[in-house]
Amino acid sequence: MLVSTAILIAFVIFLVALSFKNIREHFYSLLYIHNLPGPPANDILTGNLLYLYTTPDNVFKTLREWSKLYYPVYKTTCAHLGAANIVSPDDFETVLSTPIHMEKSFIYDMLHDWLGTGLLTSTGLKWQIRRKILTPAFHFSILQQFTAIFNEETEKLVKVFRQECDKPYINVTPHVTQFTLKTIAETAMGTKLQFTSHKEISYKKSIFEMGELLLYRLLRTWLIYKFLYLFTSRYYIERKVIKHLHSFTDSVIAEREKNFKEVVPPTENDDVYTGKKRLAMLDLLLTAKHKEGTIDDVGIREEVDTFMFEGHDTTSVALSFALMQIACHKDVQERIVEEMGEVLGDLKKKPTCNDLQEMRYLERAIKEVLRMYPSVHFISRKLGEDMVTRCGHTISKGSMVNLHIYDLHHNPEIYPDPEKFDPDRFLPENSQTRHPFAYLPFSAGARNCIGKKFAMLELKTAICGILANFVLEPIDSASTIVLVADIVLRTKEGIKVRFVPRA
Numbered sequence: 001m002l003v004s005t006a007i008l009i010a011f012v013i014f015l016v017a018l019s020f021k022n023i024r025e026h027f028y029s030l031l032y033i034h035n036l037p038g039p040p041a042n043d044i045l046t047g048n049l050l051y052l053y054t055t056p057d058n059v060f061k062t063l064r065e066w067s068k069l070y071y072p073v074y075k076t077t078c079a080h081l082g083a084a085n086i087v088s089p090d091d092f093e094t095v096l097s098t099p100i101h102m103e104k105s106f107i108y109d110m111l112h113d114w115l116g117t118g119l120l121t122s123t124g125l126k127w128q129i130r131r132k133i134l135t136p137a138f139h140f141s142i143l144q145q146f147t148a149i150f151n152e153e154t155e156k157l158v159k160v161f162r163q164e165c166d167k168p169y170i171n172v173t174p175h176v177t178q179f180t181l182k183t184i185a186e187t188a189m190g191t192k193l194q195f196t197s198h199k200e201i202s203y204k205k206s207i208f209e210m211g212e213l214l215l216y217r218l219l220r221t222w223l224i225y226k227f228l229y230l231f232t233s234r235y236y237i238e239r240k241v242i243k244h245l246h247s248f249t250d251s252v253i254a255e256r257e258k259n260f261k262e263v264v265p266p267t268e269n270d271d272v273y274t275g276k277k278r279l280a281m282l283d284l285l286l287t288a289k290h291k292e293g294t295i296d297d298v299g300i301r302e303e304v305d306t307f308m309f310e311g312h313d314t315t316s317v318a319l320s321f322a323l324m325q326i327a328c329h330k331d332v333q334e335r336i337v338e339e340m341g342e343v344l345g346d347l348k349k350k351p352t353c354n355d356l357q358e359m360r361y362l363e364r365a366i367k368e369v370l371r372m373y374p375s376v377h378f379i380s381r382k383l384g385e386d387m388v389t390r391c392g393h394t395i396s397k398g399s400m401v402n403l404h405i406y407d408l409h410h411n412p413e414i415y416p417d418p419e420k421f422d423p424d425r426f427l428p429e430n431s432q433t434r435h436p437f438a439y440l441p442f443s444a445g446a447r448n449c450i451g452k453k454f455a456m457l458e459l460k461t462a463i464c465g466i467l468a469n470f471v472l473e474p475i476d477s478a479s480t481i482v483l484v485a486d487i488v489l490r491t492k493e494g495i496k497v498r499f500v501p502r503a
Contacts, residue, residue: 036075
């Protein structure tokens with residue numbers, strides 16, 4: 001009895017000490033953040049975030065104005081919450097170049113019900129193990145096979161555009177989104193989606209609905225806390241949507257596991273490289289489960305859901321913006337087509353992975369698209385230790401730090417005339433002296449995007465297939481689209497392009 005009482009007292013003391021430590025850390029975090037420059041607070045309760053409780057396009061516009069006005073760092077506050085917002089490449093480097101700041105901030109907690117703690121949201125040893133399991137999926141030999149999938153799905157996308165090219169314009173966003181959903185489903189899960197069955201249509205619809213629900217919470221800071229979100233009707237809508245998503249993923253995993261055969265890390269001489277079989281990321285996860293026991297069924301679902309979410313949305317918006325900019329810049333379009341002719345010989349030839357790597361100008365054009373319109377336009381971290389910014393401000397350990405990649409990419413001191421579309425910014429002679437943390441469409445440091453090469457190959461393949469069949473003419477442009485705050489960078493009303501069959 002005495003032993004049990006002593007253990008209980010010790011446990012209570014531990015919890016009190018832990019709570020005191022967290023409260024003390026949070027107090028100092030707020031103290032230092034309130035010392036930063038920034039827009040004036042509306043009142044103590046709502047802070048300056050009240051200015052952001054408006055439409056998504058006005059939120060995006062306001063954040064851009066604050067980044068210019070309070071460069072290189074500014075505060076956002078609301079009641080007991082506060083964040084430091086970073087814009088300069090020097091401070092980006094401080095945060096991203098050291099493992100001490102690897103932990104994502106608490107705003108990613110709202111993804112946990114859907115994605116669990118997969119590669120996007122996990123930290124520490126769990127993140128390291130998952131990264132190690134999945135890294136072989138991006139070996140050159142696997143990317144060869146993924147390129148074949150990209151070509152197949154691009155051909156289907158071209159057929160869709162051909163059916164609608166007699167219209168004055170095509171809103172490319174929904175078509176491109178379905179294309180990237182199909183490619184990531186086959187590469188991540190080994191499953192071909194046709195979006196003809198009720199089950200597949202429901203899955204696609206649920207992914208879109210989750211995006212809307214996440215954005216709603218993100219723009220209402222208090223709802224990031226689950227105990228407050230529980231009292232809204234949207235929480236129960238979200239539960240239903242997540243149930244659909246998990247049910248679909250579980251069924252695909254179970255079907256793949258029925259015919260599962262253990263795989264080994266790919267080499268240039270194995271069957272994957274020679275094209276005798278195709279390997280999905282899911283196969284690596286199943287191997288880790290059966291052979292090493294480093295992941296369980298829930299963990300496999302976490303990673304598959306994470307790749308389905310991250311792998312389609314980011315590439316979809318990048319491809320939509322790329323088609324718009326290529327349509328708006330005839331000289332760029334002609335140079336890409338000329339390069340395709342030089343590398344492929346016949347424009348209608350399906351490019352291989354090696355062909356795509358030779359297309360240097362196309363790569364520069366895509367890089368410039370991602371500079372102007374980074375799919376992931378901001379990321380957020382929790383500081384693992386005190387940080388001193390380039391202008392001498394101290395931000396304490398435990399603080400939330402938002403890194404605004406969009407503003408970094410539009411800094412006129414780094415990119416003169418930043419609203420001009422110029423692929424030659426990425427010629428070696430024009431970029432070799434640029435700050436190493438001035439261009440971050442795939443983040444940087446240990447937590448950089450694992451699918452960087454995957455995304456570039458998919459974008460190149462799709463653009464080649466489209467330009468081999470169509471001349472793109474402008475409808476929307478940088479001056480007509482309205483950008484909105486969202487999980488990824490989006491436009492208010494999609495992106496419209498005119499497609500003219502290529503003679």
